[in-house]
Amino acid sequence: MDVRVRSNITFTGRDHGPVVMLSHGFGCDQNMWRQVTAKLGEQSRLLLFDHVGAGRSDLTAWDPARYASLDGYARDVLEICRDLDLRDVIFVGHSVSAMIGVLAVAEEPDRFAGLVLLTPSPCYIDEGDYRGGFTHDDIDELLESLDSNYLGWSAAMAPVIMGNPDRPELGQELTDSFCRTDPTIAKAFARVTFLSDQRADLPRVRVPTLVLQSAVDAIAPPEVGAYVSAHIPGSRLVTLDAIGHCPQLSAPQATAQAITSFVAECR
Amino acid sequence: MLEDDIDDLYDTAPCGNLSTLLDGTIAKINVTLLDWLGYTRDEVVGRKRFSDLLTVGGRLYHETHFAPLLQMRGEINGIALDLRCADGSRMPVLVTSTVKTGGDGQPLLIRTTIFDARERRAYERELLYASKQAEAERERLRELVAELQHSLLPDPLPTPPRMQVGAYYHMASTDRIGGDFYDLFPLDGGRWGFFLGDVCGKGPVAAATTAAARYTLRTAAAYEPEPAAVLAHLNSVLYQGYHSRSHRHCTVVFGILTPTASGYSVTIAGGGHPAPMLLRADGTVEAQPTTGGTLIGSLRKPNIATRTFSVAAGDTLLLYSDGLPEARTGPGTDRYGEEALRTFLAQLTPTSAPVAVEALTGLLGTLERLDDDVALMALSFDGTGSDD
Known part of the structure; x- marks a missing residue:
């Protein structure tokens, strides 16, 4: 299958700039990056995509066995790189995609020139001395929330948005598909996201790495970012003056600036 | 015609009223919502964020779906979440938020109304349970039919x-x-x-x-x-x-x-x-x-x-x-x-x-x-x- 269709790949930015691959996290789709693409695109060629099962990816390609662990998602990333013959890629992974990036980079380090982990967490569940911030019951509660909010999937739920006067570039279709997914797939992805433990994979990263975290983040608190940075040899930790788990939305300038400087260093 | 007092309407409306800064910090909250939560005004205004009022699962949902959608659309409608009250109890609610913008189109604050959904949610849970039961029964029937068919050949x-x-x-x-x-x-x-x-x-x-x-x-x-x-x-x-x-x-x-x-x-x-x-x-x-x-x-x-x-x-x-x-x-x-x-x-x-x-x-x-x-x-x- 053509990875372009499967993963709804889009290119934007400077044609001959370094390739920066923007990988969205659990919840929504590649439009999570829309506030930073203009700035990042000034110097880089941006590859955006939707994880299979999210956004406008090919839902028929979703397979519960392949996507039962983050390895399946990491394989998709490597397949995209191979099929499009991309080299010296700088992978930017938000939230769960940060760990997808860790797995992909550990598997094929030669493909990548750098790795940006945006609000990463290698393990969301508390275990022994490790503080991920959540218990199994919390994750069950999230799954319940997903059950009671078939967000935009059931016709009754989908709010009718009469355009977006502030941002005419956002078409109706895009607004409608954002954060929408099949409830079964959403639950499976939530399980994989919040129950995975990638702590042991952090030391396998052998490319320049930037860990970007928010000053306040209910999902990936600062201690977790520090843990990630401490376990990836040679990585740098930057705390953004941002609130929430999605600094590319809440502090787009600062986020884009940090990524841009890192990309310049990687060249 | 009887004129309703606008301040009293805000405070004792049959729904929770909440205004937050863009980072979620609570700026204004009405009496109805404080009563539901069991907090005093001083405990929340300037001290808590909207997501702090939610259960942990609801907070995860808020960060991964609610906030990004609200940011993109400027409004979000009828989301089912649970409040975590001061005494630790949960209260199911339906939440609607809109972003208020200033004259220059820049977002200023988020206005949220919160409806008591205790009875409605109990009913929805029954429906969800019934639909899960029905799906399980259908699956059982499919297995039974396939097995029976197989046994006849x-x-x-x-x-x-x-x-x-x-x-x-x-x-x-x-x-x-x-x-x-x-x-x-x-x-x-x-x-x-x-x-x-x-x-x-x-x-x-x-x-x-x-x-x-x-x-x-x-x-x-x-x-x-x-x-x-x-x-x-x-x-x-x-x-x-x-x-x-x-x-x-x-x-x-x-x-x-x-x-x-x-x-x-x-x-x-x-x-x-x-x-x-x-x-x-x-x-x-x-x-x-x-x-x-x-x-x-x-x-x-x-x-x-x-x-x-x-x-x-x-x-x-x-x-x-x-x-x-x-x-x-x-x-x-x-x-x-x-x-x-x-x-x-x-x-x-x-x-x-x-x-x-x-x-x-x-x-x-x-x-x-x-x-x-x-x-x-x-x-x-x-x-x-x-x-x-």
């Missing part, structure tokens, strides 16, 4: 000496058991009995008739050397129940293979069933109709037609049920038909039983819609086996 088919066999069963419905059946089994003197038939209707009664037909045919074949007599037995058994509600008739071809020096002699008897196709080694396709045979089980004295032919190395005998020619080829009423089937088989011939069954299985996959079950059984004489 031989698996695997035995292989007579110097022959190859192939069979396939397509279930048209995952929750209603069909009535097609087939079998191949040894008799004395090196002879083999075989049959393929179709009980009218679907469901448990058809399944019971299918089982009765299969065992009646096998038992009768052990005593009756003539295929017509075997079918007459089946007719008697099914006709006995003619006046009962569980009566079902069927179409069937029953045959006996008798070994000869160069292959097998085949005698078939038929009642109302599509003609078996003989795919010859020389590439020709011969229908072997049992014209004049009547449905089995619907008449006291049925007409049972018999014919005999021989098969030699390279020949393949194909039996099928009418679900195949009656499959729909498009969205309209067009059916695949006997003619198309013959053309398809002519291109396939000469062939062998496994190849023919595989090709026909592939063909079924290309047809628009199969309304009825399809049973296929093929026997081919390949001359390479041995007699023992």
